[in-house]
Amino acid sequence: MSKEGIYVSEAVIRRLPKYYRYLDDLEKVGIERVSSKELSRRMGLTASQIRQDFNCFGGFGQQGYGYNVSELKKELIKILGLDKRYNLIVIGAGNMGQALANYVAFEKEGFYIRALFDINPKLIGMTIRDIKIYDLDYLEEYIKMNPTDIAVITTPRQEAQAIADRLVTSGIKGIWNFAAVDIEVPQDVVVENAHISDSLFTLSFKTREDIKLI
Amino acid sequence: MSKEGIYVSEAVIRRLPKYYRYLDDLEKVGIERVSSKELSRRMGLTASQIRQDFNCFGGFGQQGYGYNVSELKKELIKILGLDKRYNLIVIGAGNMGQALANYVAFEKEGFYIRALFDINPKLIGMTIRDIKIYDLDYLEEYIKMNPTDIAVITTPRQEAQAIADRLVTSGIKGIWNFAAVDIEVPQDVVVENAHISDSLFTLSFKTREDIKLI
DNA sequence: TAGATTGTTAATCGATTAACAATC
DNA sequence: TAGATTGTTAATCGATTAACAATC
Numbered sequence: 001m002s003k004e005g006i007y008v009s010e011a012v013i014r015r016l017p018k019y020y021r022y023l024d025d026l027e028k029v030g031i032e033r034v035s036s037k038e039l040s041r042r043m044g045l046t047a048s049q050i051r052q053d054f055n056c057f058g059g060f061g062q063q064g065y066g067y068n069v070s071e072l073k074k075e076l077i078k079i080l081g082l083d084k085r086y087n088l089i090v091i092g093a094g095n096m097g098q099a100l101a102n103y104v105a106f107e108k109e110g111f112y113i114r115a116l117f118d119i120n121p122k123l124i125g126m127t128i129r130d131i132k133i134y135d136l137d138y139l140e141e142y143i144k145m146n147p148t149d150i151a152v153i154t155t156p157r158q159e160a161q162a163i164a165d166r167l168v169t170s171g172i173k174g175i176w177n178f179a180a181v182d183i184e185v186p187q188d189v190v191v192e193n194a195h196i197s198d199s200l201f202t203l204s205f206k207t208r209e210d211i212k213l214i
Numbered sequence: 215m216s217k218e219g220i221y222v223s224e225a226v227i228r229r230l231p232k233y234y235r236y237l238d239d240l241e242k243v244g245i246e247r248v249s250s251k252e253l254s255r256r257m258g259l260t261a262s263q264i265r266q267d268f269n270c271f272g273g274f275g276q277q278g279y280g281y282n283v284s285e286l287k288k289e290l291i292k293i294l295g296l297d298k299r300y301n302l303i304v305i306g307a308g309n310m311g312q313a314l315a316n317y318v319a320f321e322k323e324g325f326y327i328r329a330l331f332d333i334n335p336k337l338i339g340m341t342i343r344d345i346k347i348y349d350l351d352y353l354e355e356y357i358k359m360n361p362t363d364i365a366v367i368t369t370p371r372q373e374a375q376a377i378a379d380r381l382v383t384s385g386i387k388g389i390w391n392f393a394a395v396d397i398e399v400p401q402d403v404v405v406e407n408a409h410i411s412d413s414l415f416t417l418s419f420k421t422r423e424d425i426k427l428i
Numbered sequence: 429t430a431g432a433t434t435g436t437t438a439a440t441c442g443a444t445t446a447a448c449a450a451t452c
Numbered sequence: 453t454a455g456a457t458t459g460t461t462a463a464t465c466g467a468t469t470a471a472c473a474a475t476c
Contacts, residue, residue, distance in 0.1 A: 009428040011467065013419060017412035021394060035433060044396075047433090048469050055435060063434040064476040081418040099313035111414060150417065174421045176414060180235060182257075192417035196408050198231035200325060200390060203364065203406035204295040205227060207388045214223040214442090225443065249457060261457095262445050269459060277458040278452040428466090 012053050016080055018043065019053070023073040035066035085110045087147060088176075091163050092154035093118040093126075093133045096178050100152060101128040111150070115142060143170040150174040157181040164191075226267050230294055232257065233267070237287040249280035299324045301361060302390075305377050306368035307332040307340075307347045310392050314366060315342040325364070329356060357384040364388040371395040378405075 022043055026034055036047040043050075054060055054067075060075050061067045077083050088106075090097045093116040100106075101113050116133040118124060126133045134142060142148075151172045153160050160179035167175060168185055175191045177183055180198070185191055205211065236257055240248055250261040257264075268274055268281075274289050275281045291297050302320075304311045307330040314320075315327050330347040332338060340347045348356060356362075365381045367374050367389060374393035381389060382399055389405045391397055394412070399405055419425065 005424045005426045007426045007428050009467075013416055013427075014412075016419060017409070017415040018396070020415065021396075021412075037433080046469060048471095049467090051433095051435065052468080059435060061434050062476060063474070064432045066433065079419065080415045081422050082415065084418075086418060095313035095316040099309035102309040106411070106414065109411075109415070111418075149421070174417055176417055182232070182235075190417060190420040192413055192420065194408075194410050194413045195231070196410075197320070197323070198228075198235075199406055199408045200320065201231040201234065201294045201296065201323070202227055203388055203390055203404060204298075204300060204325075205230060205293065206404040206406065207363070208295050210219045212219045212221045213227075214221050223443075251457080260445060262447095263443090265457095265459065266444080273459060275458050276452060277450070278456045280457065 006056060008056055012056055015045070015053055016076065019050075020073070020076045020080060020082075023069055023076055026069045027073055031069055033066050033068055034072075036061070038066070082109050085112065086149040088113045088150045088152055089142070089148050090116045090152040090154060091118075091136070091139070091167075092116075092156075092159075092178075093120070093123045093128075094154060096154040097152070098128055100154065101131050104129070113152075114146060114148070117142075139166060140170050143167075143172065148172060150176055152176045152178065153183070154178045220270060222270055226270055229259070229267055230290065233264075234287070234290045234294060234296075237283055237290060240283045241287055245283055247280050247282055248286075250275070252280070296323050299326065300363040302327045302364045302366060303356070303362050304330045304366040304368060305332075305350070305353070305381075306330075306370075306373075307334070307337045307342075308368060310368040311366070312342055314368070315345050318343070327366075328360060328362070331356075353380060354384050357381075357386065362386060364390055366390045366392065367397070368392045 022039065036050040039050055040047040051061070054072075057075070057079050060072050088111055090100055090113055093101075097116055097118070101116055106113070113131055116128065116131060117136045117139050118133055119136045123133050124135045151167045151174070153163055153175060155163055157179045160177065160181050161183050164175060164177075164183040164185055168189055173189055175183070175185065175189065176194060177191055178194045178196070180195055182193070183191060206213065236253065250264040253264055254261040265275075268286075271289070271293050274286050302325055304314055304327055307315075311330055311332070315330055320327070327345055330342065330345060331350045331353050332347055333350045337347050338349045365386045365388070367377055369377055371393045374391065374395050375397050378389060378391075378397040378399055382403055387403055389397070389399065389403065390408060391405055392408045392410070394409055396407070397405060420427065
């Protein structure tokens with residue numbers, strides 16, 4: 001962990017939440033230690049890969065013993081940034097926006113949805129679990145007054161880029177994008193796509209009987 | 215396209231829906247032809263990769279011309295299996311299940327949600343856009359009487375594996391899994407995960423300032 | 429101590445990129 | 453025809469896997 005930063009490939013990043021889930025499960029059933037071999041058996045990865053992945057962030061294991069489950073889980077929490085609290089806003093209070101606002105489990109991990117925004121007059125003023133739905137016009141002013149870490153875009157795809165531009169101008173550095181479109185942002189802004197229709201199309205592709213996966 | 219099947223890597227598969235989206239956009243703004251170079255500029259891929267990807271499925275282009283947008287889009291529809299209709303059922307009529315049932319756009323691509331299932335007596339009997347919520351006990355009988363292509367799991371994670379087992383026993387071959395857990399199924403059943411909490415954790419990781427992405 | 433398992437280096441494998449002949 | 457761009461082969465790059473010395 002040099003001071004100049006840790007370099008991590010996308011492939012490793014995608015596996016990190018999965019490690020966290022498995023470690024959490026192991027801890028819940030009371031397992032105290034786990035070897036990379038045992039973890040590889042459970043997760044369907046190779047032991048080599050698991051050790052390589054963890055070693056991006058430092059050596060958390062002990063020769064002859066393996067990894068302490070609780071300790072490793074704690075490390076993963078730190079690595080993923082789940083030891084912090086995040087203020088979220090959701091742009092678009094339709095089906096997906098409301099579903100996210102209703103989903104309480106994110107709070108357990110430190111992600112708090114503080115406000116929703118929409119242009120629909122029928123929605124504006126409503127609350128979901130005490131979370132207010134504001135007029136989209138109020139977006140910039142809201143952000144100015146309320147420090148916000150992550151903005152979630154659940155608008156129709158046509159609106160997504162314009163919203164992203166406004167978010168970027170307002171200083172938002174993390175965008176979780178549910179709109180089925182790739183949005184362009186400056187280098188210092190992180191976009192994570194949750195393209196669920198892409199996921200569905202992938203499934204329909206994989207159910208083709210003439211397709212063999214490599 | 216040999217009769218023994220097409221072999222496609224996961225990396226290629228993940229790009230297919232993205233190609234489809236971009237081709238759809240190009241068609242919508244009236245662009246008739248596109249070269250791999252132009253498409254690479256728009257999509258942020260290399261032209262080489264685009265040509266390689268398409269050539270998994272056959273040569274759709276023409277030297278000196280490029281690709282005909284509408285034709286290529288049609289090919290992608292066929293490749294992704296979006297020229298067919300799919301009957302879907304959703305297990306779990308909570309936030310996410312209801313949001314999916316309310317999301318009409320999937321129907322335009324051939325995905326029809328036909329029924330929801332839940333154990334909550336307050337939900338059973340309700341309808342969402344004319345889609346009935348059934349008692350989960352009725353799952354097997356429903357599938358027996360109604361040919362179903364894809365089952366969507368939006369239950370709490372603890373229930374997901376048991377549900378998957380029942381779906382597999384009932385002959386379901388495609389599962390779209392929103393539960394934050396990896397489910398085990400026989401080889402001939404396809405699971406596509408929509409692990410949105412993993413996606414959020416990835417975002418929180420990427421917003422760490424000491425992290426450099428490779 | 430002996431056995432187990434890590435951290436890490438080296439080897440392999442697969443995916444991406446480059447190059448170019450074929451051809452529209 | 454000349455220019456453009458594909459389809460495809462070869463070169464490169466990066467990720468995964470294997471191997472093993474270090475050590476608990």
